[in-house]
Amino acid sequence: EAGVAQSPRYKIIEKRQSVAFWCNPISGHATLYWYQQILGQGPKLLIQFQNNGVVDDSQLPKDRFSAERLKGVDSTLKIQPAKLEDSAVYLCASSLGLAESNEQFFGPGTRLTVL
Amino acid sequence: AQSVTQLDSHVSVSEGxxxxxxxxxSSSYxxxxxxxxxxxxxxxxLLxxxxxxxxxxxGINGFEAEFKKSETSFHLTKPSAHMSDAAEYFCVVSPGGKLIFGQGTELSVKP
Structure with a gap:
């Protein structure tokens, strides 16, 4: 079974530029998550989708971050304009559904460096 | 609000x-x-x-954890460390399906 796919794996940009990350979840998984992991910290949830609807985006900095999952399958996360403090690994995860017991499967992440 | 605290940022053990x-x-339920x-x-x-x-x-790879409500703890143990266990470990609580991660514990294994 294919896992969660993310691209690109690495990205280096200058501050004030824009960047986009792509995620393809495991086939059949209705729930998709984006996390931000700053060096030395645990991942922090940015946004959670159930099919193509947003369940929770309370931690998403909406002035610069946006995310969509238009057809309820793959998803993109965009940052515009980027700041130095956005340097982090962006992780995508998916699960069968919203139940607490459902395991979340993580992709390898995209490491973003903002100069 | 639910949260987890990992008490050690770094743990070093010898193989075996x-x-x-x-x-x-911390949780109300x-x-x-x-x-x-x-x-x-x-x-x-997931371990x-x-x-x-x-x-x-x-869990996998010989790890296990014990839930102790009286101590509000969920410590992870393994009887014998292997070099391949060297990694970052996260304790996580899941309110409503969202994952809230601890700060992480880096495990080093010395030969």
Whole structure:
């Protein structure tokens, strides 16, 4: 079974530029998550989708971050304009559904460096 | 609000000796708790999960954790460390399906 796919794996940009990350979840998984992991910290949830609807985006900095999952399958996360403090690994995860017991499967992440 | 606190940022053990990674949780009700492992340049992998069934939970690669409500703890243990266990370990609580991660404990294993 294919896992969660993310691209690109690495990205280096200058501050004030824009960047986009792509995620393809495991086939059949209705729930998709984006996390931000700053060096030395645990991942922090940015946004959670159930099919193509947003369940929770309370931690998403909406002035610069946006995310969509238009057809309820793959998803993109965009940052515009980027700041130095956005340097982090962006992780995508998916699960069968919203139940607490459902395991979340993580992709390898995209490491973003903002100069 | 639910949260977890990992009591050690770094633990170092010798190969073949026991591993103990400590985690305390805060929750107003009996939570779902997880341990995830993150090897360098690899994705997060679920080690084990507690969902209010047996309090002693067995996971992959010989790890296990015990849920102790009286101590609000969910410590991760392994009887004998292997070099391949060197990684970052995260204790996680899951309110409503969202994962809230601890700060992580880096495990080093010396030969």
């Amino acid at each position: 000796t026991p591993v103990l990674l400590r985690c305390n949780y 009996s939570p779902s708790l997880f341990w995830y492992v993150q090897h360098p340049n690899k994705g997060l992998q 084990l999960k507690y969902t209010s069934a047996a309090t002693l939970v067995k």
